Amino acid sequence: MVVIGGGIVALATAWLLQCRGHRVRLIAPDADGPHPQESRSGSAAALGVLMAQVFQRSRGRAWRLRQTSLSLWTQWRQELSGRGCPIPFQAGLLLLARDTGDTERLRQLLEERQALGLPLSWWEPSRLQDLGLGDAESSLGGLHSAQDGQLDPLAAMDAFRRDGLQQGLELVSDLVVGLERQPTGWRVHGLSAAQAMEAEWVVVAAGLASEGLLAPLGHQRPHQPVLGQCLELATSVPIRWPCPVVWQGLNLVPRPGGGLWLGATLEPGDHADPQLLEPMRQLAGEAPGCGWLREAEVIRRLQGLRARPIGRPAPLLEHLEPGLLLLCGHYRNGVLLAPASAQWAVEQIESSLTCR
Missing domain, CATH: 3.30.9.10 (D-Amino Acid Oxidase, subunit A, domain 2)
Incomplete structure (x- = not known):
């Protein structure tokens, strides 16, 4: 499986999939870690405020995602701390x-x-x-x-990265420039890779870059x-x-x-x-x-x-076609909603594998 993106949503998803026993590669230019003075990603400048129970609405999808994420953050922080990767x-x-x-x-x-x-x-x-x-x-x-x-968002990203590596997660520092459909999955083209990667599942969680990867496939998701x-x-x-x-x-x-x-x-x-x-x-x-x-x-x-x-409620959690998921458009709530987004992706993948 391939997860595209270097922000907290992508890292949380790759980490959770790896912990569930899947073989995962995470591909992003900053896969090894952002440089705060250079990075323009939303996660690099996030404050990490978790506003779930004081959210203005108390029903609907946004409310459910927030409550799920808040509970998962508590669980995940305990797990990661127990394995030597604490999150302040x-x-x-x-x-x-x-x-x-x-x-x-x-x-x-x-x-x-x-x-x-x-x-x-x-x-x-x-x-x-x-x-x-x-x-x-x-x-x-x-x-x-x-x-x-x-x-602390950067500490959380580092915890996912370090613990993920211990679980077998592979980090690839490269810019994905294209996705190609295959009869049994996907081919992922990197800018500097000599050979494209083959993947049964691709999770696109690349923030603003997601739009450009999906448009050639016929999926218009403007941001x-x-x-x-x-x-x-x-x-x-x-x-x-x-x-x-x-x-x-x-x-x-x-x-x-x-x-x-x-x-x-x-x-x-x-x-x-x-x-x-x-x-x-x-x-x-x-x-x-x-x-x-x-x-x-x-x-x-x-x-x-x-x-x-643009024109759709945030965030975008979509099963676009067989083997292709989109986790994007979290706007101001990437840190808060990363766990619920990752869990949704895992459920989509594992339910599809079970139905075979």
Whole structure:
């Protein structure tokens, strides 16, 4: 089997297939690992925020995928840690209310989730003040989700890669330039490979590059590139928050040993506008108790392209034809939905093999 792509969805899928006893090759230019200063993939600049139980809807495909993934992430982190490949994880997610209307919306969400038996709670302004998140006048409270959280995307990708290699996964550093149908499978053409690879199954999980691989086969799956940007900031005051904070669409993620990640998916297109970074930092500085962020030192900037499907709901999980799967278009949720996407691919493959 061949998995095409070097992001977290591709790695999770290749790893899970290999763990299930299949022989898997993962092919991507960055198969051996991304270079954060050079990579433009969405995973390389992701913050790894897992927003599942505070998702605005509580039914439908998007809700089910999120809940499945959150459960699988818990299981997989335990498995990988037990085999010497731990993934740093911060438990909990805090959504700060910005006005009275937002407070009402979050409190209604709290009631709906508690009715489902999920461990969400309301943190009053006094509790937030103790954490350095505002004062009696600026803080309106916030919704805390105990089982959501944040994991380090690069560490997760490295864990899949290292444990996958131990399980027998083969990593091939090459750019796939074409797929060719065969009577009993597929032929995968790489840019630098002297000979094409033969595969019974091909999983295309190559982000924005997926569109170009599928079009010659008659599958039109257009995507829009959307740029995500992240700032790593030095903190002038100790951060006392116990978990990542979400404020007006911005994610504020404390880093081990100090520092803060600040990020959002900001703009359509594939070219960064540096002028948008300063407004992002200023908006974060409007969060209760976070005025110091406006003057925080920028240590580095990261950016990556997310693939947003055009005319179809994200993500695209499709069995296009015999032996060909598409896992793409995760947009802002590649890290969160990687496990559910991988599990879906495994189910498609193994159910087809069983039916023979």
